[in-house]
Amino acid sequence: MKLVVDEVAVTLESTPVLRGVSVEVERGAIVGLVGPNGSGKSTLLRTVYRSLRPERGAVRLGGTDVWAMSARESALRTAAVLQDNTIPAGMTVAEVVELGRTPHQGVERAPVAEAMRRTGTLALAGRPFGALSGGERQRVLLAKALAQSPLLLVLDEPTNHLDIRARFELLELVRELGVTTLAVLHDLDLAVRSCDSLVVLHEGRVAAAGPPLDALTPGVLSDVFGVVGEVAAHPDGVVRVTYAARPLATGLVLS
């Protein structure tokens, strides 16, 4: 389902965090939200999964303003994989995935099992969530989001703390799901490989947007991220980010 974020502005603790941000995610597309720390990425996600009401602007999913829906109506359409989860110790994987059915009436087994099958977590069903590896945990949290039967997936740095193989696996999995996705990603190389388009946030504004090659120009890399590098399609067809031998745009700043 198509997501339209229209001129959204948010102020937190009297600091403007988002100053009129517009983002579009076409149905079935994966859009990466990138930007340095503090650029407003997670805040933008919060307005989308209906946790933080924007002061100005609107968030529309399939043409309906998510802030005109109830929390439950929104959760029937949008599922989120967040960074901070306090899963109680002793909770099993199956129980975590079942949480995804919270907004739905009754507890059906089928969507839970299907979500676990699609994320390859069926074999983990009876294990305590706390005993899993980082990669397994993220797959289980993705399964929980899938069990919500969402039309839109919102991912907040889903590859954080994962080893390199687990990162590729997780994003490969997100691609295979085919669900409309808006994902905050810190790893630019991973973002250009796996996203249909990128939105670059900088100090609460959209600094660039479009297909990875168009959005992440050397100018954006240097002005927004402070690094010297380039994004290019390699002969094998894969788009990669390569950084310069001395990648710091203005030298190392130690204060």
Add this chain to the structure above:
Amino acid sequence: MRLPLLPSVVVLTATLVFAMVVAVGIGSVNVPIADTWHILTGGTGGDPIQDQIIWQYRLPRVLLAALAGAGLSAAGVVLQALAGNPLADPQVLGVSSGASVGAVLVITLGTGAAGGLGVSSAAFVGAMGAAVLVFVLGQQRGRLTPTRLVLAGVAVGYVLLAVTSYIQLQATPNELGAVMFWMLGSVAGAQWDQLGPLAALVACCGLFITLYGRRLNALVTGEESATALGLNVRRARVGLLAASSLLVGAVIAVAGGIGFVGLMIPHVVRLCFGTDHRRVVPVSALVGAAYLVLVDLLSRTVDAPNELPLGILTAVFGAPFFLWLLRRDRSVTAS
């Protein structure tokens, strides 16, 4: 280690019923268990004094112990989930301190001090007053945050404790004894006319909390996560806080400040049956009921004919057991 739910519930229910029948039969006048059962199931023709002892004294007391255990345990589950803290219990939120002020006021200064209310009514009013105060102070710009809630509860609790201590200083030794006994909890004064309303309240609040089980499961994963799962977090917290405060207030008003039950039983149940609140709430109520019936039985037999306050025994059993639990199971302390 998880126990199968259905067989366990059957066993626990049987244990509760058996414990209640045994507890009804034992006391200064022992009634054999078969006779007890006969009298309880409506049989007559036996000793009229035994009839009276059982119907007038023992049964209300045993029922009160069961209701108090069930109510405190169910409330403890909710408060630990709401506070996001395994050490939260009915005493953390200041509710029992409020009840103490009401009760101590009436015990020492007479019913006139509380507008003609009896000890139980004054304790209930005090408990609800403290709950409302903690609830108001626990908010931050319309948000009810767990940390503020606990801090407000602790602060209000200390202030009310100071008030209670001050009133106690004015009391006579006789009154002090009554105050101590009340504060440590007892079901000795159980009366039928209090049991009806309490039973209705425990049943209603317990059912409400159990029906909120799924939302409790989402709530413990964090505010953002619960919101993303479609919860109106504020409304859920307010409803659950109101139900648990009502439970704790009503139980303490009638049975005094019985500690450790609301803290310990939820941990035991989670350890045996997992973290799903749809199971933890009703099973905790069941286990808490049986536990307090047995503790009360012990409190009046261990040093007969003297009676010990329940709070002393629940602490004596509870604390070591709790420490053992903390040492053997990491999941209690891991956050």
